[in-house]
Amino acid sequence: MKYSNIGGQAVMEGVMMRNGALYAVAVRTADNQITVQTDAHHSAAGKVRKIPIVRGVVAFVDSLVLGMKALMFSADRFAEESEKELEERLAQEQKKAEKKAEKLQRAGREKEAAAVLEKAGENAQKERETLRERSRSGNGKSEDSDNTVLLTLTVIISLVVSVALFMMLPYFLSRLLKGIGAPEAVISIMEGVLRLAIFFGYMLLISKMKDIQRTFMYHGAEHKCINCIEHGLELNVENVRKSSKEHKRCGTSFLLFVMIVSIVFFLFIRTPDPVMRIVIRLLLIPVVAGVSYEFIRLAGLYDNRFVNALSKPGLALQGLTTREPDDAQIEVGIASVEAVFNWKKYLNENFGAHYVLTEADEPRGGKELYTLR
Structure with missing residues (x-):
């Protein structure tokens, strides 16, 4: 196993992959095509990458911000209608408008009937123009996803809820024993x-949700x-199908380490002052x-018995957060990888492969939105 420097996460009906400053989000859209967005994300972690502990804090917040941005993009893309779906829906709405107009005509309300048909036509024209504009601009509703204020608020709320649920709630519940x-x-x-019980209970609960299970399938595709x-x-x-769906650098493993490390820290760092106990936490x-x-x-950089032993609890927990993907989901994962990573060059350099490299194998640079048909 050779470290590749790429990582990612599952999003709604898709996969986000990141390689250095470049990232890509690939989504299986409603019309069964794969839409890929590439862009650059310059992390503040690069400035402190040589400082242990500090680089981890910055990288965590940075990953959370990028993850939220990718999730918002995927939700927007998956929710968009294809041209065919739009026309089918508009045809149904037109039939409803015609039936309503017929009733009005039979009642002698000709002007109202004409107004119903005119309004239905105007609405259909507006929706067609909106779809065409989205196709030209490559943006659509994703403009909202780029809203810095919304993204910042989402990240802050996520952090507050996580701290309250996994850090503070176990503390206050345990104080009842006093x-x-x-x-x-x-x-x-x-x-x-x-803390561990709440964490495992939360993981088990969300793993039973049908909508989340599809996301976990894409999570498996990302790892594979x-x-x-x-x-x-x-x-x-x-x-990819025969590769493992567990990976040592997974965020699930990171969360488990957070739970374990926090237990060790809070067990040995104590104070008799109740207020200070909360502040210290x-x-x-x-x-x-x-x-x-x-x-x-450490798990990502080395492959030995010690590291593998440390990784086993996290790999076991990934049994809850990953599922075996189908071929269509694997295709989305591959599209995301190829948008940011020259895997042929990587195999040539690290495994002695002999691929003939072309310009098409290089990852796309800069901001771009395209569809694979």
């Missing part, structure tokens, strides 16, 4: 147990594509995230 005279050590241990090339195989549907969250990032980074 009322029955439990020693501080027992309370700290129970806090850790509750990366595993395919990092194990020296040609990137095609057949090879909040202040240590960036440190916990940074230390957890170092574990994930």
Whole structure:
């Protein structure tokens, strides 16, 4: 296994892949085509990449911002209608308008009947013009996704909810034991147990949701594509299908490390002041995230018994957050990889392959939106 420097995440009916500053979001649209958007995302983590712990905190926030942006784009693209679907819907609405107009005509209300038909025609014309404009601009509703204020608020709310659910709730629940005279050590241990229980319960709950299960299939496609090339195989549907859907650098593993590291920190760093206990937990969250990032980074860079042993709990947990993808989902993952990564060059350099490289194999640079038919 050779480190490839690419990573990604599942989005709604698609996959986002990132390679350095370049990222791509590939989405299977409603008309069964693959729409790909490429763009550059310059991370602040690059400025502190040599500082352990700190680089992890910056990389975590940076990944969260990019992930939200990719998720919004995928939701917009998947929700858009194809021209055929639009015409079918407009035809149904036209029939309803004609039936309503006929009733009005039979009642002698000719002007109202004409107004109903005229309004239906105007609405249809506006929707056709909107679809054509989206096709020309390549934007559509995704303009809202680029709204910096909305994106910032989404990230902040996500962080607040995560801290409240996985960090503060276990703390307050464990403090209830104080009322029955439990020693501080027992309370700290129970806090850790509750944190893991809430985390695993949350993962188990969302893994049962049908809509989320499709996203988890794309999550599996993302992992399988990366595993395919990092194990020296040609990137095609057949090879991706037989690759593993678990990967050591997965965000699921990162979250598990966050839970475990936080338990260790909060178990040994104590204070008798109730207010300070809360303050310390909040202040240590960036440190916990940074230390957890170092574990994930270590897992990605090395392949030995020690690292593999550390990775096993996270890989096991991915059984909840990944599903086996179908071939159509694998195709989306491949499209996302090829938009940002020259896998043929990578296999030539790391596995002694002999692919003839062409300009078409190079990843697309800059901002671009295109459709694979």
